[in-house]
Amino acid sequence: MPDTIPKFAIAELLTDPMSQAPLIDYHLMVSPPGRQLTNIPYRTTFYAVGLCRAGTVVLKANRDHYQVAPGTLILLGPEVLRHWQQQSADYHTEAMFFTETFFSAPYTDPTRLRQLPFFHAQATRVMPLSSTETAQVGQ
Numbered sequence: 001m002p003d004t005i006p007k008f009a010i011a012e013l014l015t016d017p018m019s020q021a022p023l024i025d026y027h028l029m030v031s032p033p034g035r036q037l038t039n040i041p042y043r044t045t046f047y048a049v050g051l052c053r054a055g056t057v058v059l060k061a062n063r064d065h066y067q068v069a070p071g072t073l074i075l076l077g078p079e080v081l082r083h084w085q086q087q088s089a090d091y092h093t094e095a096m097f098f099t100e101t102f103f104s105a106p107y108t109d110p111t112r113l114r115q116l117p118f119f120h121a122q123a124t125r126v127m128p129l130s131s132t133e134t135a136q137v138g139q
Contacts, residue, residue, distance in 0.1 A: 026098035055091030066126035077119035
C-alpha cells in the first residue's frame with residue numbers, strides 16, 4: 001500500500017522563489033501569533049526544535065498526543081509523523097529547522113543526531129521547561 005502522507009524536505013521550505021535554489025541547511029523561524037499551522041498529517045526529512053512562547057496547540061507525533069503550552073520545548077526528528085490540532089488563535093513559537101548535513105562539520109558522523117535520546121523513535125517529543133529555563137532561551 002503506497003504511503004499517502006506528505007513528506008517535506010527542508011529545501012522545499014527554504015527555497016528562494018525567484019531561483020528555486022535551496023538556501024541553507026538550517027532555518028530559524030519566529031511564527032507570528034495567528035499563523036495557522038497545517039492541519040494535515042505530514043513528515044519531514046529534517047529536525048525541528050521549537051519553543052512555545054504563547055497560546056496552545058495539540059501535537060500528535062506518531063501515535064502520541066502532546067499538549068503544547070507556553071514554556072514547552074518541542075523536539076522532532078526526521079520521519080516523525082506530525083499532526084497539529086486545536087491551535088489557539090494566539091499560538092506563537094520560535095523554532096530552528098536543520099538537516100543532518102548542518103551538523104556534518106562539527107561531527108564526523110552526522111547520523112549522531114539520531115542517537116540523541118530526544119530524537120529516538122520512541123522519545124518524548126514535548127518537554128515542559130521551568131520558568132527559569134524558558135527565560136534563558138534566546139538570551
